[in-house]
Each structure stands twice: as structure tokens, then as C-alpha cells.
Amino acid sequence: xxxxxxxxxxxxxFVPTVLLLSAVFFIGCAFVVTGSKExxxxxxxxxxxxxxxxxWRPRGTETLPRGIVARTSDYEMRSxxxxxxxxxxxxxxxxxxxxxxxxxxxxxxxxxxKFPPSDFVVMLFHYDGVxxxxxxxxxxxxxxxxxxxxxxxxxxxxxxxxxxxxSDYAYVFLWDEDLGVDNFNGKRYISIVKEEGLEVSQPALxxxxxxxxxxxxxxxxxxxxHRKIHKLISGGRKCDLNSTKPPCAGFVEMMAPVFSIASWRxxxxxxxxxxxxxxxxxxxxxxxGQGDPTKSIGIVDAEYIVHYxxxxxxxxxxxxxxxxxxxxxxxxxxxxxxxxxxxxxxNRWRSSVKDDDCWVDLLEQSK
Numbered sequence: 001x002x003x004x005x006x007x008x009x010x011x012x013x014f015v016p017t018v019l020l021l022s023a024v025f026f027i028g029c030a031f032v033v034t035g036s037k038e039x040x041x042x043x044x045x046x047x048x049x050x051x052x053x054x055x056w057r058p059r060g061t062e063t064l065p066r067g068i069v070a071r072t073s074d075y076e077m078r079s080x081x082x083x084x085x086x087x088x089x090x091x092x093x094x095x096x097x098x099x100x101x102x103x104x105x106x107x108x109x110x111x112x113x114k115f116p117p118s119d120f121v122v123m124l125f126h127y128d129g130v131x132x133x134x135x136x137x138x139x140x141x142x143x144x145x146x147x148x149x150x151x152x153x154x155x156x157x158x159x160x161x162x163x164x165x166x167s168d169y170a171y172v173f174l175w176d177e178d179l180g181v182d183n184f185n186g187k188r189y190i191s192i193v194k195e196e197g198l199e200v201s202q203p204a205l206x207x208x209x210x211x212x213x214x215x216x217x218x219x220x221x222x223x224x225x226h227r228k229i230h231k232l233i234s235g236g237r238k239c240d241l242n243s244t245k246p247p248c249a250g251f252v253e254m255m256a257p258v259f260s261i262a263s264w265r266x267x268x269x270x271x272x273x274x275x276x277x278x279x280x281x282x283x284x285x286x287x288x289g290q291g292d293p294t295k296s297i298g299i300v301d302a303e304y305i306v307h308y309x310x311x312x313x314x315x316x317x318x319x320x321x322x323x324x325x326x327x328x329x330x331x332x333x334x335x336x337x338x339x340x341x342x343x344x345x346x347n348r349w350r351s352s353v354k355d356d357d358c359w360v361d362l363l364e365q366s367k
Contacts, residue, residue: 072167075121075144094171094190097123097161099153101312102130104177105137111179112139115186121169125156127312154271154278163265172264176255180209180306189258189303196225199263199289199296202252204304211309214247215239219304227298250286250293254278255307263288263296272345277338280345286363293363 061069075095096115100108112122122139126147134140146160157174166172171190184203193201204219204226205212212218215233220226228249229239239248259267266288271278286293311331353359 071164073165074168075123075166077142093119093121093169094173094186095121095123095161095166095169096173096175096186097125097153097157098175098177099125099127099156100177101126101128102133103128104310104312105134107179108177109137111175111177111181112137112143114181114184115173117142119187119190120173123160125151125153125160127151127156152276152278155276158268158271158273161264161268163261163268166264167261169261172259172261174257174259176307178308178310178312179256180206180308182306184303184305189300192225192300192302193258193260196298196300197296198225198258198298198300199260199291200252200267200285200293201258201298201300202256203258204299204301206304206306210305210307212307214251214253216247216249216251217253217299219299220301224302225298225300227294244294246283246286250289250297252282252285252297252299254282256305257282257285259288260290262290266290272348275341275345277341279338279342280349284349 055066057066058069058071096112098108098111108124115122117139122143124134124143124145126145127150129147129149131145131147134143134145146156148156153174153176161172161174171193173186183206189203192198202217205217207218215231216229216239228241228243230241232238233247237248243249263285267281267285270281270284270288286297289296353361
């Protein structure tokens with residue numbers, strides 16, 4: 001009897017132990033699973049946090065979901081009713097922006113007609129405040145008109161050609177009004193600069209009819225495009241095959257520059273807000289050439305223009321007087337201010353280079 005009771009007694013102790021161990025096991029497993037889920041959830045949160053930290057958001061959009069942020073714009077006019085609005089890709093379109101006064105209406109009209117509306121958007125900067133007098137031109141209704149009295153092309157460009165607004169356009173033509181275009185075609189010009197890989201360019205100048213300042217921009221009738229010159233220039237400086245700096249190479253003048261949108265994004269930032277004549281910027285455009293400026297900056301000889309060099313700036317200052325002497329004095333003041341701004345810009349460049357410990361001169365490195 002005692003031998004029979006002993007297994008039963010052992011069983012009575014064993015069963016609760018097994019049940020207790022099973023309960024501990026299952027509870028432990030529950031904690032392990034819950035802990036694993038919590039760790040996985042925490043890992044996902046941390047991973048998302050690190051990923052979001054690396055995502056740059058434009059200032060002011062931090063509280064918005066990324067998909068609703070529209071970072072860019074354009075100058076395409078929209079119908080109020082929505083009819084006729086088309087979602088066109090403007091990667092094949094470019095922008096022509098001209099600083100224009102009503103006295104040069106005929107000249108500007110000829111320029112605009114060289115840029116077909118299927119490929120170009122036209123923008124006029126009215127520095128004399130006259131806008132309505134342009135309405136009789138067939139293209140005027142489709143152009144963008146911006147008016148501010150007695151302001152320069154670069155003043156307008158800094159304020160109304162922000163890279164994010166014009167980022168959908170392939171090239172930016174930022175031209176003066178006093179240009180002859182009998183031997184120029186905008187569409188052919190775009191084709192040439194694309195084939196040649198020019199990021200910054202200008203049409204060559206007719207040497208017989210133009211006001212000339214730099215030998216590099218004079219037309220070479222034996223080439224399609226040229227990027228440097230080989231000759232003795234003013235000041236006794238010699239330009240040769242080894243020349244890599246302006247005005248021997250990597251240089252355009254500022255009366256008719258043409259920028260790719262990538263180079264314009266750089267150039268826009270270099271234009272000083274308070275220096276409205278932009279003198280000195282032309283000598284630093286190599287840094288905006290998106291590579292070797294001796295290759296990416298050039299003069300297009302196949303499509304050339306005339307620069308008449310008309311002294312339009314400063315005329316409005318003295319418009320209340322009929323004295324040509326006063327008008328001449330006003331323009332001389334503008335000229336003097338341009339030289340002052342040149343020295344200011346050069347000093348700012350030198351100071352910026354000296355003070356920026358992180359800046360690397362890529363043009364010097366590439367030599």
C-alpha cells in the first residue's frame with residue numbers, strides 16, 4: 001500500500017510544478033514577444049527619425065507634408081476659368097528678359113521677333129514706367145511686364161528672376177535693349193549652345209558696327225564658336241593658348257549674356273542686392289560655368305549681333321530739363337557709380353575668399 005501511495009504523492013507534487021513552470025514559460029514568452037515588438041517599434045521610430053533628419057525641407061515648410069510643397073513656379077499665364085490651360089513641359093522652353101524703355105520700342109520689337117513664342121517666354125523690365133504704349137505689338141499681350149522707374153537690368157533680375165521661379169526654363173537670355181539682331185536666330189542659337197556644351201555664352205559682336213570693349217567677344221567669321229583668343233590686348237597683356245582667365249578665356253560681357261538654368265542659379269546668388277550695375281560679376285562667371293570655364297563658357301560666332309552702346313541709363317534723371325548738358329552730367333554720374341560698384345564688388349570678393357575657411361577654389365585646383 002505504501003509503495004502504491006508513493007507514486008501518487010510524487011505525482012501530486014510534480015503536476016503543480018509542471019503547471020507552474022509552464023505558466024512561467026508562457027508568461028516569459030509573452031514578455032519576450034512584447035519586448036521584441038516594442039524594440040522593433042522603437043527601432044522603426046529611430047530609423048524614421050534619422051531618415052527625416054537627413055531630409056532637407058525649405059525654410060517655412062517644416063510644418064507641411066512634403067507632397068504639398070510647391071518649391072518652384074513659372075511665368076505661364078493661366079486662364080481664370082481653367083479652359084485652355086495645358087500642362088506643358090518647359091524644359092524645352094527658355095526665357096528672354098530685356099530691360100526696355102519706350103524710346104527703344106522698335107529695337108526691342110525686332111529682338112523679340114527673333115525668339116519664336118513656341119520656344120521662348122518674353123519678359124520686359126520697364127525702367128521708364130511706360131507699359132501701355134507697348135500694347136499695340138502682337139506679342140505684348142503674352143509677355144510679362146514689370147515696371148520700376150530708373151532701375152537697371154540687374155536690379156530687376158535679382159528681384160524677379162529668382163532661380164526657383166524660372167527653374168523650369170532651359171536658358172535665360174538677359175539682354176539689353178540696344179542690340180541689332182539681323183544676323184541672329186534664337187532657336188538656332190539654343191541648338192548651338194546645347195551641342196557645344198556652353199553653360200554661359202553670348203552672341204559674338206559685329207566688329208564693324210558694335211561698340212567694343214573686349215577682344216574676346218568680337219566675332220570670328222572662321223569659327224562657329226570660340227572660347228579664347230590669341231593676341232595682345234589692352235594693358236600689354238598677351239592672350240595665348242595657355243590663357244585660362246578673363247578676359248582671354250572663360251568670359252562674356254553683360255549686355256547679352258545667356259545662362260543655362262544651372263549656371264544662372266549660381267550667378268543669381270553672386271549678383272549683389274545693392275550693387276545694381278553688376279560690374280565685376282562678369283570676371284567671376286567662371287565659377288558658375290559648371291566645370292572648366294575654358295570649355296563651358298564661350299562666344300557664338302555663327303549667331304552674332306550688334307551692340308550699339310546707347311547711353312539710356314541716367315536719361316530719366318534729367319528728363320525734366322531739355323539741356324543736353326544736364327543729361328550728359330546725369331549719365332556721367334551713372335558711369336561713375338558703376339566704377340564705384342566695381343571696386344566694392346572686388347573688395348567683397350577678396351574679403352569673402354579670405355574669411356571663408358571652408359571655401360575651395362575649384363578653378364585654381366583644376367589647373
